[in-house]
Amino acid sequence: MAETTTFSGNRALQIEEPLIFEIGSHGRTGIDIPDAGPVDEDRLAGCKRKARIGLPDLSEPQMVRHYTRLSQKNYGIDTGFYPLGSCTMKHNPRLSEKMARLPGLTDLHPFQPAKTVQGALEVIDSLAGWLKTLTGMPAIAMSPAAGAHGEWCGLMAIRAYHEDHGEGHRRRVLVPESAHGTNPASAAMCGFTVDPVPANELGRVDVAALKAKLGPDVACIMVTNPNTCGLFETEILDIAQATHDAGAFFYCDGANYNAIVGRVRIADLGVDCMHINLHKTFSTPHGGGGPGAGPTVLSEKLAPYAPLPFVVHGAGGLELVEHEADSNGAKPFGRVKGYHGQFGVFIRALAYIQSMGSDGLRQASTDAVLNANYLMARLGDVLTPSFDGPCMHECLFDDRFLKDTGVTTLDFAKGMIDEGYHPMTMYFPLVVHGALLMEPTETESKETLDEFIGVIRALAAKAKAGAAEDFKAAPKYTPRRRLDETLAARTPVLRWKPGANAAE
Numbered sequence: 001m002a003e004t005t006t007f008s009g010n011r012a013l014q015i016e017e018p019l020i021f022e023i024g025s026h027g028r029t030g031i032d033i034p035d036a037g038p039v040d041e042d043r044l045a046g047c048k049r050k051a052r053i054g055l056p057d058l059s060e061p062q063m064v065r066h067y068t069r070l071s072q073k074n075y076g077i078d079t080g081f082y083p084l085g086s087c088t089m090k091h092n093p094r095l096s097e098k099m100a101r102l103p104g105l106t107d108l109h110p111f112q113p114a115k116t117v118q119g120a121l122e123v124i125d126s127l128a129g130w131l132k133t134l135t136g137m138p139a140i141a142m143s144p145a146a147g148a149h150g151e152w153c154g155l156m157a158i159r160a161y162h163e164d165h166g167e168g169h170r171r172r173v174l175v176p177e178s179a180h181g182t183n184p185a186s187a188a189m190c191g192f193t194v195d196p197v198p199a200n201e202l203g204r205v206d207v208a209a210l211k212a213k214l215g216p217d218v219a220c221i222m223v224t225n226p227n228t229c230g231l232f233e234t235e236i237l238d239i240a241q242a243t244h245d246a247g248a249f250f251y252c253d254g255a256n257y258n259a260i261v262g263r264v265r266i267a268d269l270g271v272d273c274m275h276i277n278l279h280k281t282f283s284t285p286h287g288g289g290g291p292g293a294g295p296t297v298l299s300e301k302l303a304p305y306a307p308l309p310f311v312v313h314g315a316g317g318l319e320l321v322e323h324e325a326d327s328n329g330a331k332p333f334g335r336v337k338g339y340h341g342q343f344g345v346f347i348r349a350l351a352y353i354q355s356m357g358s359d360g361l362r363q364a365s366t367d368a369v370l371n372a373n374y375l376m377a378r379l380g381d382v383l384t385p386s387f388d389g390p391c392m393h394e395c396l397f398d399d400r401f402l403k404d405t406g407v408t409t410l411d412f413a414k415g416m417i418d419e420g421y422h423p424m425t426m427y428f429p430l431v432v433h434g435a436l437l438m439e440p441t442e443t444e445s446k447e448t449l450d451e452f453i454g455v456i457r458a459l460a461a462k463a464k465a466g467a468a469e470d471f472k473a474a475p476k477y478t479p480r481r482r483l484d485e486t487l488a489a490r491t492p493v494l495r496w497k498p499g500a501n502a503a504e
């Protein structure tokens with residue numbers, strides 16, 4: 001429990017909140033339900049519950065206060081700066097939220113006949129149009145539910161292409177060491193084997209090593225551009241050419257698309273397939289596991305294998321193709337999801353795109369890169385940048401600046417929490433030691449960045465002045481102090497039992 005000297009355990013307005021099961025008392029309720037009457041034993045086939053179900057019994061105010069207090073303990077993009085690299089945590093305009101809540105859109109059912117949901121199909125179709133235009137790619141699969149799901153969808157299309165062309169033996173996938181963990185995971189889920197490609201001393205793909213690994217059993221490469229070190233892969237055209245010469249496809253992880261929207265047409269880089277994290281680049285809320293959306297653009301060659309369902313322009317309006325027989329000779333590899341995709345996310349992304357316009361999108365990527373370079377420039381003398389700048393939309397530091405201070409990247413991050421900041425991404429990418437990856441995004445003001453810079457500079461000075469013990473004790477001002485993460489991972493307590501889990 002947090003250190004405290006108050007009788008209640010509360011610290012001013014920071015209330016020590018018990019679990020919901022620990023409050024209330026038997027029989028209390030916020031609603032009046034008539035007695036259910038006798039239960040027909042026979043119909044339950046002996047499964048009638050013998051003891052109380054153990055749900056918490058609370059009055060309405062108790063319940064409302066409990067959840068409101070929990071929500072106040074939450075830290076989110078609406079409460080403060082969120083410098084997580086690789087995640088693009090930017091402001092979500094309220095206009096997009098308003099559009100997503102329009103009753104005409106929220107009251108739809110996915111089983112409604114297409115002629116009654118023409119507006120919804122138009123949302124899907126216009127968003128698809130924007131994404132194809134921005135990337136310069138001819139086709140798109142709209143249904144993947146997240147970036148990782150889009151990777152899997154793209155890889156399934158690649159696999160289907162190879163199998164269809166008598167090259168089903170192509171099962172090796174080349175993935176750079178700096179890649180996000182979802183890349184090798186998606187490849188493995190697709191039945192491919194993963195072959196890692198090292199990074200060079202400039203933080204980019206070692207092209208010679210990649211070329212040496214290309215061969216007749218390679219299905220595709222998976223390259224992130226800009227990569228997870230926040231750097232543009234300058235030899236991307238050479239990489240694409242060599243990949244195609246070897247009969248393999250170029251899968252681009254598009255999670256960092258925020259850095260280049262409106263400036264780079266993905267098709268011009270020789271990309272065959274790329275997922276777009278709508279919840280990163282096109283400003284829809286994410287975190288805590290979703291929801292997101294990962295529409296995946298496809299080249300001409302891969303287009304016929306795109307999964308069902310998809311929207312087409314028919315004689316009588318927009319139509320949904322749900323079956324291979326109706327797909328006009330295409331060879332969809334199957335479905336990746338029930339229904340048509342994350343519709344609420346589509347609305348937000350389309351509202352964002354339309355309110356920004358193409359000039360606004362270009363401005364956003366420009367400002368995202370400018371903000372990251374501002375951080376890099378103002379922090380470069382106290383932290384240790386891993387690679388020479390300039391960077392793209394995020395800047396990468398390693399822990400050399402903490403050498404001999406006794407402070408680790410983790411301790412430094414905990415110190416940031418006491419200063420009221422969500423830490424940056426730590427220990428990722430794996431290609432540098434003790435990584436600190438910061439992505440400010442375009443939506444932060446100069447004042448916010450200056451204050452953040454001030455905090456980081458002060459913490460770095462404190463670490464260098466020998467305050468290791470202070471850092472080890474952080475966070476000091478949070479409802480819970482530092483957790484024993486090893487213990488939590490090895491012996492997780494996953495179930496509350498009456499009396500058993502009381503906080504010490």
Ligand SMILES: *Cc1c(COP(=O)(O)O)cnc(C)c1O
Nearest residue numbers: 086146147148180182255277292
């Ligand atoms: C976020 C991210 C992914 C995975 O996307 P999800 O939407 O979280 O599944 C893949 N690659 C990179 C580089 C990412 O940042």
